Amino acid sequence: MQTIKKVSFMGSSQHDVALSVSGLNKSYGDFKVIKDLELEIARGSIHGIVGLNGSGKTTTLECLLGLKEYNSGKVSLLGNAPADLHRAKGKIVAIFDTPSLPPNLSLRHCLQHASLLCDKPVRTPQQAEALLGLEAFSDFKIKHLSLGNKRRASIAHALLGQPELILLDEPFNGLDAGGVDDVLALISKLNQQEGTTFLLSSHQLPYLEQICSHIAVLHHGAIAVNDSISNLLENKEQSVLVRCKDKVALLTALEGMNQVQYLRTDDDGLHHITIGSKTSAELNKALVEKQLPIDELIVQRASVASMFRNITSGDSE
Amino acid sequence: MNQYLLALLQALKSEFFISIRSFSSKLILLAPALLVLLRYSLVKISESGEQIRDSISGSPSFEDAIAINAWGYFVDGLGTGITMLGLVLIAMAAYSFSYERDTGSLRHLLIRRFSRMQLIIAKLLHLHLLAALSILLLLATAYFASGLFWEFAAVSEDGFELISEQEIREEIALGLSLALVPIPAAIAFGLFISVASHSATQAVSTSLGISIAIDVFKSMLGDYALYIYASYLPSLLDQSYLQDVSRLVRGYSDVLIDERAQQLNMLVPLPSLLLFLAAALLLVRKRNL
Numbered sequence: 001m002q003t004i005k006k007v008s009f010m011g012s013s014q015h016d017v018a019l020s021v022s023g024l025n026k027s028y029g030d031f032k033v034i035k036d037l038e039l040e041i042a043r044g045s046i047h048g049i050v051g052l053n054g055s056g057k058t059t060t061l062e063c064l065l066g067l068k069e070y071n072s073g074k075v076s077l078l079g080n081a082p083a084d085l086h087r088a089k090g091k092i093v094a095i096f097d098t099p100s101l102p103p104n105l106s107l108r109h110c111l112q113h114a115s116l117l118c119d120k121p122v123r124t125p126q127q128a129e130a131l132l133g134l135e136a137f138s139d140f141k142i143k144h145l146s147l148g149n150k151r152r153a154s155i156a157h158a159l160l161g162q163p164e165l166i167l168l169d170e171p172f173n174g175l176d177a178g179g180v181d182d183v184l185a186l187i188s189k190l191n192q193q194e195g196t197t198f199l200l201s202s203h204q205l206p207y208l209e210q211i212c213s214h215i216a217v218l219h220h221g222a223i224a225v226n227d228s229i230s231n232l233l234e235n236k237e238q239s240v241l242v243r244c245k246d247k248v249a250l251l252t253a254l255e256g257m258n259q260v261q262y263l264r265t266d267d268d269g270l271h272h273i274t275i276g277s278k279t280s281a282e283l284n285k286a287l288v289e290k291q292l293p294i295d296e297l298i299v300q301r302a303s304v305a306s307m308f309r310n311i312t313s314g315d316s317e
Numbered sequence: 318m319n320q321y322l323l324a325l326l327q328a329l330k331s332e333f334f335i336s337i338r339s340f341s342s343k344l345i346l347l348a349p350a351l352l353v354l355l356r357y358s359l360v361k362i363s364e365s366g367e368q369i370r371d372s373i374s375g376s377p378s379f380e381d382a383i384a385i386n387a388w389g390y391f392v393d394g395l396g397t398g399i400t401m402l403g404l405v406l407i408a409m410a411a412y413s414f415s416y417e418r419d420t421g422s423l424r425h426l427l428i429r430r431f432s433r434m435q436l437i438i439a440k441l442l443h444l445h446l447l448a449a450l451s452i453l454l455l456l457a458t459a460y461f462a463s464g465l466f467w468e469f470a471a472v473s474e475d476g477f478e479l480i481s482e483q484e485i486r487e488e489i490a491l492g493l494s495l496a497l498v499p500i501p502a503a504i505a506f507g508l509f510i511s512v513a514s515h516s517a518t519q520a521v522s523t524s525l526g527i528s529i530a531i532d533v534f535k536s537m538l539g540d541y542a543l544y545i546y547a548s549y550l551p552s553l554l555d556q557s558y559l560q561d562v563s564r565l566v567r568g569y570s571d572v573l574i575d576e577r578a579q580q581l582n583m584l585v586p587l588p589s590l591l592l593f594l595a596a597a598l599l600l601v602r603k604r605n606l
Binding site: 094 | 324327330331334335338339340417420421422424425426427428429430431432435603605606
């Protein structure tokens with residue numbers, strides 16, 4: 001597994017912004033999919049958007065890319081409105097959750113065709129194939145490639161030019177563990193060496209946490225949280241999961257403990273408890289002193305995944 | 318403007334890159350000519366059978382006198398080929414945009430290089446160029462194949478020349494031009510359906526369904542049919558002038574095309590083309606892709 005280096009948040013002057021969204025609204029009939037969405041992505045950052053199924057991630061990307069009309073709002077990608085992305089001449093590219101390539105072309109022809117879409121191709125189709133490990137599949141028609149290789153082909157398709165902003169929708173779908181590592185390493189390399197900005201929409205939180213400098217959580221069509229990962233995790237209270245047969249006794253024991261708060265009991269019978277700045281050892285000691293038998297005590301590390309679960313289950317941090 | 322034209326040229330290049338590697342373009346290019354060859358072969362086999370029958374019975378028919386003139390077969394071949402070309406072009410135009418939308422490949426073109434309007438115009442030009450190539454191939458095939466099987470000659474009766482070869486050529490040129498004028502409108506109609514429909518299957522079935530329905534019902538429309546571009550396209554139930562030319566060069570008829578019908582034939586398709594193109598360009602701007 002390769003080490004992925006995250007980039008730090010850059011300045012906030014206007015020309016340092018790769019993508020900005022302000023007051024974006026999109027409805028399907030009476031159903032509001034996106035509600036007053038606000039988002040700003042700095043040049044050179046790797047920004048992740050996470051959300052549950054149906055939270056509006058793909059619709060948001062489609063609105064940003066000018067593929068779907070939106071009801072109101074202001075969107076700018078490298079200074080271009082969604083309907084005018086073609087004016088950026090290949091500086092903005094997108095990779096979709098379904099491989100959106102001509103199915104009857106061979107991989108090589110498909111990449112040659114993509115070269116026509118670049119103002120100044122920086123890679124030949126052969127180099128793009130080599131970059132993604134697709135040399136053996138040059139003559140295969142796109143429709144005959146496996147899902148993982150179709151996704152690699154989509155990425156190769158995007159990398160013939162020198163894009164400044166890449167939007168990826170569910171980039172890890174269909175990839176095996178090695179493939180995911182390769183894609184993460186490639187994103188990191190492009191970001192560090194060429195300064196490419198990325199917007200990744202995914203529900204694969206561990207991967208996003210590994211690669212992204214920033215995370216935005218999309219919940220019910222609005223951005224619930226948007227910050228750098230370090231900021232998101234900095235002030236996060238530590239929590240523990242406690243398995244204890246006597247819930248009433250546990251709650252009684254927790255009463256009066258400073259900074260300790262019972263949150264909920266999950267389907268597995270584990271009690272979720274936040275402990276503020278206390279350590280799990282201190283909590284364990286306090287419960288033992290109150291002669292409460294504890295079957296299991298699990299420390300929950302602060303992670304984007306736990307933060308996301310708390311947001312989407314209705315709890316706030 | 319220069320940038321716009323360059324992008325349009327690039328879009329056309331992109332269309333041709335995919336088209337020369339696709340089966341559908343080969344179908345547009347070759348199908349009319351191959352159909353004509355098939356038609357001539359079947360007619361020749363049928364005529365050979367009839368000649369054997371007549372020589373056995375010893376009673377040469379009236380058909381023998383005119384059957385050897387290749388001009389009639391040449392015009393029949395053009396009619397058959399253009400009928401095929403019209404249908405294939407409508408289907409291909411309907412398929413072009415909708416299929417790329419179905420596969421999602423359209424998205425890359427729009428995000429990276431071309432505006433929606435440039436894409437539609439590039440598709441329109443691409444289909445016109447394919448149609449032009451197909452017609453040239455059809456003309457060459459029909460001319461050489463009919464010349465090979467039969468003989469080009471003036472229409473004569475009892476040694477008296479009824480219609481000279483020069484007059485025949487002029488009538489064929491008129492019939493051909495009248496038959497070709499509606500083709501751009503047919504392409505634009507297919508493109509409009511392509512943009513308006515929800516899938517490639519729906520686009521192709523709708524465009525062909527409407528075209529065949531017009532063909533079937535145009536005779537019931539009376540004079541109103543003269544204001545529909547499709548009435549002038551050689552079709553399965555042919556009312557185009559090319560069919561009259563076929564009879565004329567065989568000496569069956571000396572009825573020439575009605576001047577009003579000829580004027581409408583030249584005038585109606587152009588506004589139809591502009592109408593369908595404008596509708597397609599307007600719709601594509603608002604279309605979710």
